[in-house]
Amino acid sequence: MDKQFLKRITDAHSWLGLIISGLLFIIFFAGSIALFRDEINQWSFQPHYEVAQGEKLALSEVMEKAISGRKFDAKEHLTIITPSENLPYYTIYADVEHEEGDKDYVSFFMDPVSGKEVATPDDYFLATFIYALHVNLNIPYGKYIIGFVTLFFFFALISGIFIHARKVFSNFFKYRAEKNARSQLLDMHNIVGVMSLPFTIMYAISGLIFNLVIIYQIAFAVVLYQGDQQALLDDAGYQAIEPQWLDKSWENPNIDQIYKATTDKYNTEAKMIRMYNYGDESAVMHMFGQVKDDFAQEYEIAYNLVDDSPLLIKDSANPNTLVQGLHVISRLHFGNYAGFDLRIIYFILGIGVCGLIITGNMLWLEKRARQRNQSGKTLKFVTNFTLLSTGGVVLATSFAFLAERLLPITFPQREDYMVYSFIVSLAIVAISLFFNHNKKLFLSLLLRSSGVILFLVLVLDWVMFGSKGLIFWQQGIKNIIGTEIGILLMAALFYYCGYKLKSNQLSVAANDRDDELLAVRAI
Amino acid sequence: MWPKTIAALVGGCLISISLMLNLNYLLPVAVDTRLFIGLLVSFPIWTAAMVWCYGSNSGMHAWKRCLSLLLVSCGINAFFIMG
Numbered sequence: 001m002d003k004q005f006l007k008r009i010t011d012a013h014s015w016l017g018l019i020i021s022g023l024l025f026i027i028f029f030a031g032s033i034a035l036f037r038d039e040i041n042q043w044s045f046q047p048h049y050e051v052a053q054g055e056k057l058a059l060s061e062v063m064e065k066a067i068s069g070r071k072f073d074a075k076e077h078l079t080i081i082t083p084s085e086n087l088p089y090y091t092i093y094a095d096v097e098h099e100e101g102d103k104d105y106v107s108f109f110m111d112p113v114s115g116k117e118v119a120t121p122d123d124y125f126l127a128t129f130i131y132a133l134h135v136n137l138n139i140p141y142g143k144y145i146i147g148f149v150t151l152f153f154f155f156a157l158i159s160g161i162f163i164h165a166r167k168v169f170s171n172f173f174k175y176r177a178e179k180n181a182r183s184q185l186l187d188m189h190n191i192v193g194v195m196s197l198p199f200t201i202m203y204a205i206s207g208l209i210f211n212l213v214i215i216y217q218i219a220f221a222v223v224l225y226q227g228d229q230q231a232l233l234d235d236a237g238y239q240a241i242e243p244q245w246l247d248k249s250w251e252n253p254n255i256d257q258i259y260k261a262t263t264d265k266y267n268t269e270a271k272m273i274r275m276y277n278y279g280d281e282s283a284v285m286h287m288f289g290q291v292k293d294d295f296a297q298e299y300e301i302a303y304n305l306v307d308d309s310p311l312l313i314k315d316s317a318n319p320n321t322l323v324q325g326l327h328v329i330s331r332l333h334f335g336n337y338a339g340f341d342l343r344i345i346y347f348i349l350g351i352g353v354c355g356l357i358i359t360g361n362m363l364w365l366e367k368r369a370r371q372r373n374q375s376g377k378t379l380k381f382v383t384n385f386t387l388l389s390t391g392g393v394v395l396a397t398s399f400a401f402l403a404e405r406l407l408p409i410t411f412p413q414r415e416d417y418m419v420y421s422f423i424v425s426l427a428i429v430a431i432s433l434f435f436n437h438n439k440k441l442f443l444s445l446l447l448r449s450s451g452v453i454l455f456l457v458l459v460l461d462w463v464m465f466g467s468k469g470l471i472f473w474q475q476g477i478k479n480i481i482g483t484e485i486g487i488l489l490m491a492a493l494f495y496y497c498g499y500k501l502k503s504n505q506l507s508v509a510a511n512d513r514d515d516e517l518l519a520v521r522a523i
Numbered sequence: 524m525w526p527k528t529i530a531a532l533v534g535g536c537l538i539s540i541s542l543m544l545n546l547n548y549l550l551p552v553a554v555d556t557r558l559f560i561g562l563l564v565s566f567p568i569w570t571a572a573m574v575w576c577y578g579s580n581s582g583m584h585a586w587k588r589c590l591s592l593l594l595v596s597c598g599i600n601a602f603f604i605m606g
Contacts (some may be wrong), residue, residue: 008577008579008580011524012577016528130575148532151566151570151573154566155531155570159574161575162574205563205566208566209563209566213562215536215540216543216565219543219544220543220544223604224544224547235554235558237559238554321555322555322558322559322562323555325559326559
């Protein structure tokens with residue numbers, strides 16, 4: 001391969017890698033935690049509430065209770081997410097009549113036995129916040145920013161293959177243990193990069209499809225469909241349901257019978273049910289679900305409730321390659337096509353990529369520090385930026401966990417304060433960076449602090465809820481204890497890494513002092 | 524590096540769109556399958572174009588590479604659209 005080409009590609013690899021490193025770390029760190037968002041969500045809210053025992057309400061009763069006493073806008077939608085292993089309540093989203101600028105829907109968890117409102121999903125925002133950090137950074141247009149970061153990440157992967165291709169086999173088991181920091185970092189960067197390559201390529205392509213598909217959608221709609229976006233969506237398998245309001249009351253709609261027939265047909269309950277024109281003769285019942293024991297087969301089915309006639313059926317008997325393909329990509333991306341252990345592997349690989357990002361930045365810094373013409377300000381900025389986007393984000397996430405557990409559930413806008421805890425702790429780390437000259441010791445402090453905070457979260461858990469987690473375990477709800485074990489492991493890992501970093505730094509400083517003393521004595 | 528980045532982003536995007544449109548006309552499969560294949564290969568094509576741009580001597584060289592390929596691909600696009 002042309003040496004000049006390789007040199008230019010290597011320059012671009014390190015330049016782009018450095019620019020995107022901060023956001024990329026957040027994407028992978030938040031994404032790795034978000035693999036367990038259902039478990040974290042249940043850990044957040046479940047200890048505050050009991051799990052109802054008894055016979056569940058019929059779906060039609062759930063719908064009636066969902067809109068009862070609310071200014072429900074029947075011409076809009078009523079959406080119901082059915083209880084699952086990780087969330088033993090119905091989640092209701094009901095569109096309501098509202099003033100301009102006000103929220104156009106209400107959302108809440110509903111007890112499946114009593115039909116009472118339990119809580120609102122927004123009160124327990126931690127898991128959603130971390131997931132949103134991964135998807136759109138919780139900022140407007142963040143989805144597209146993440147999309148372009150993912151594009152550059154994909155370039156970094158492909159250019160990394162070009163750079164490392166000749167040594168991929170010969171250097172695969174090479175890990176130089178001698179005290180040359182650059183060799184160690186480079187070996188770590190290469191080995192993690194090679195080992196995680198299939199996983200990272202899958203993540204890059206699926207992430208790009210999720211975030212930047214709009215570019216091709218517009219191009220195809222304009223050129224191939226002469227601007228008819230709906231025709232493109234029809235071919236892509238997305239059919240809009242827009243029944244005309246007839247202003248005639250419905251008569252005994254067979255909601256429960258249709259729901260049961262669908263459950264029997266696909267051998268699984270629908271994950272989501274959406275009602276259109278509820279209470280009117282034109283009402284439509286739209287259901288989405290996952291076909292049991294199938295890798296990525298989902299079904300979508302809608303019925304006119306006036307005569308129980310199907311409006312649309314999309315399943316394995318009526319396949320659409322694009323819809324099915326996107327289901328496969330989604331399952332691969334979220335790692336939910338197998339058991340809990342698969343998500344553990346995904347998590348380890350995700351954290352491995354975080355290591356890849358950090359070692360990449362350290363390699364850049366190490367190389368530039370040896371170049372005499374390199375600006376000290378640039379090096380300082382990159383060092384601080386790397387510390388903030390890695391150690392700072394880890395600490396801020398730990399504080400978010402602490403806030404989620406510490407804030408009383410009666411506290412108004414508790415979700416906002418949880419987000420503030422993340423932002424404020426990140427800001428404090430950013431300010432502290434200017435007053436800390438030994439960056440490795442500061443990173444050690446950040447990691448040890450994160451470990452201590454997470455450990456504190458566990459102590460709070462047991463102080464606030466006692467042995468409730470064990471009672472839930474006996475009831476078959478294992479996510480509370482499971483999440484606590486996960487938090488404990490992460491606390492131990494952060495503290496251990498911070499402690500090792502501090503010990504290494506102190507021994508390096510002691511060696512330097514000994515060398516200086518020897519030099520003075522020699523003089 | 525910035526001129527190469529602009530060529531890689533804009534030029535690469537246009538190349539991938541143009542090649543995708545050609546692929547959509549050429550593939551003898553159902554429209555939903557064509558759309559899915561297009562979606563799967565579009566981003567790797569964009570990234571391949573980026574590698575090509577960053578491997579160039581300069582931003583101008585990267586643009587020349589992109590435009591030469593784009594000219595050929597857009598010519599085929601025009602042939603399909605008008606034909």
